Amino acid sequence: MFIKFYKNRCDLLGKILKSNLHNYIPYKLNYAVTYCCNSRCNICNIWQRKRSLHNELTLFEIKKFFQINKFSWLSLTGGEPFLSQRLVDIVKCASEFLPLEILNIPTNGLISDEIVEKSEQIIKYQIPYTVITVSLDGLHDNYLNIRGIDGFNQALETYVRLYYLGRKYKNFKTYIAYTISPLNVGLLRDFVNDIHCRLAKNNIDFNLSNIHLNVYQDSDYYTQIKLATDEQHNFYSQAVKEIEWYLKHREIFNLFDFIEKEYVKFYKIFLQGNRLPIQCLAARSSFFLDPYGNLYPCINYLTKICSLHDINFDLGQIDNLLLKKLRNIIDQNNCPRCWTSCEASQSILGQLIKLVL
Numbered sequence: 001m002f003i004k005f006y007k008n009r010c011d012l013l014g015k016i017l018k019s020n021l022h023n024y025i026p027y028k029l030n031y032a033v034t035y036c037c038n039s040r041c042n043i044c045n046i047w048q049r050k051r052s053l054h055n056e057l058t059l060f061e062i063k064k065f066f067q068i069n070k071f072s073w074l075s076l077t078g079g080e081p082f083l084s085q086r087l088v089d090i091v092k093c094a095s096e097f098l099p100l101e102i103l104n105i106p107t108n109g110l111i112s113d114e115i116v117e118k119s120e121q122i123i124k125y126q127i128p129y130t131v132i133t134v135s136l137d138g139l140h141d142n143y144l145n146i147r148g149i150d151g152f153n154q155a156l157e158t159y160v161r162l163y164y165l166g167r168k169y170k171n172f173k174t175y176i177a178y179t180i181s182p183l184n185v186g187l188l189r190d191f192v193n194d195i196h197c198r199l200a201k202n203n204i205d206f207n208l209s210n211i212h213l214n215v216y217q218d219s220d221y222y223t224q225i226k227l228a229t230d231e232q233h234n235f236y237s238q239a240v241k242e243i244e245w246y247l248k249h250r251e252i253f254n255l256f257d258f259i260e261k262e263y264v265k266f267y268k269i270f271l272q273g274n275r276l277p278i279q280c281l282a283a284r285s286s287f288f289l290d291p292y293g294n295l296y297p298c299i300n301y302l303t304k305i306c307s308l309h310d311i312n313f314d315l316g317q318i319d320n321l322l323l324k325k326l327r328n329i330i331d332q333n334n335c336p337r338c339w340t341s342c343e344a345s346q347s348i349l350g351q352l353i354k355l356v357l
């Protein structure tokens, strides 16, 4: 057990370093397990998508995929991942066949009992760094305005219950995922103060280190609100001010805090100049997989690489020329260009380790 723990960790470090190389297969998978969603967010159109439950990858196929391709980091997203009846089985499969170091799952937190119950089952698979973020980006009325339904109390309750699981299990942590958007920009400080007061009753010292920050983007994956150029400019400059406040007050306790803060720092650069702060390693360090088995470089660059069915679930069989071409496009900033947490951490880590070694 002890040896396996260090072997997997060294394996991950090696993969992060190799992700800078051209011919390397990614070590992280961003997998949208379902496009079903029980929310009605105004910042995201996933809940409006046509979806086809019977075309989602089967457990048998997922097992085959994990048996062949050795990811160290799995991010299970959606839609609402906890609506997938197979979520726990997917994690079970991953824990059996992958040298997993990190598992992260975002949730809207609306079905508290089911989320907490499934989370505890997931945590028990002992993936060393298991993280579940609860999306909560506003207080009552603001939440309703952003998310289209009255779910603030449920989402907060889910966060509190997961937080207690974090006290019980060493391999687990939860955060609130707060997306700064045109519908809440400027309200982060009030949000943190309010939640701090509410959770003090539960013996929880809530502060900025309990928040995972994200900024609204207008992309093919999420699009809802369409901003005119001057509105976007205005939104970005307000978001930058909010980020500056965050950076001033956010403390660092460990490597993950450091990466989170770097990621937000780079967000500021991105919003100020609409340019990527560092080279994006999507398609080198990670792929995005949709519920039906279609593979893409990332969630925002939706040029299909292939269907897993076409390559017999073996990433080693991807057309190398196509992959090279996509990587070049990304290197030259000819992809949609974004700064998103789904890809940023690997890009920061890849370049950090390259600098240190």
Ligand SMILES: C[S@@+](CC[C@H](N)C(=O)[O-])C[C@H]1O[C@@H](n2cnc3c(N)ncnc32)[C@H](O)[C@@H]1O
Pocket (backbone or CB within 6 Å): 037, 043, 044, 046, 077, 078, 079, 080, 081, 106, 107, 108, 133, 134, 135, 177, 178, 179, 214, 215, 216, 217, 218, 219, 222, 223, 224
């Ligand atoms: C797509 S959701 C999927 C998981 C789950 N349904 C949830 O809401 O947490 C993942 C994260 O993306 C964020 N998000 C939604 N719309 C976005 C947008 N337009 N730009 C950036 N992030 C967005 C959500 O707030 C959430 O934290």
Ligand code: SF4
Pocket (backbone or CB within 6 Å): 037, 038, 039, 040, 041, 044, 045, 046, 047, 078, 079, 080, 108
């Ligand atoms: S952000 Fe999450 S909860 Fe909201 S519509 Fe998108 S997938 Fe659903």
Ligand code: SF4
Pocket (backbone or CB within 6 Å): 276, 280, 281, 282, 297, 298, 299, 300, 301, 330, 335, 336, 337, 338, 339, 340, 343
């Ligand atoms: S910069 Fe954004 S859109 Fe381009 S490849 Fe990276 S994550 Fe995808």
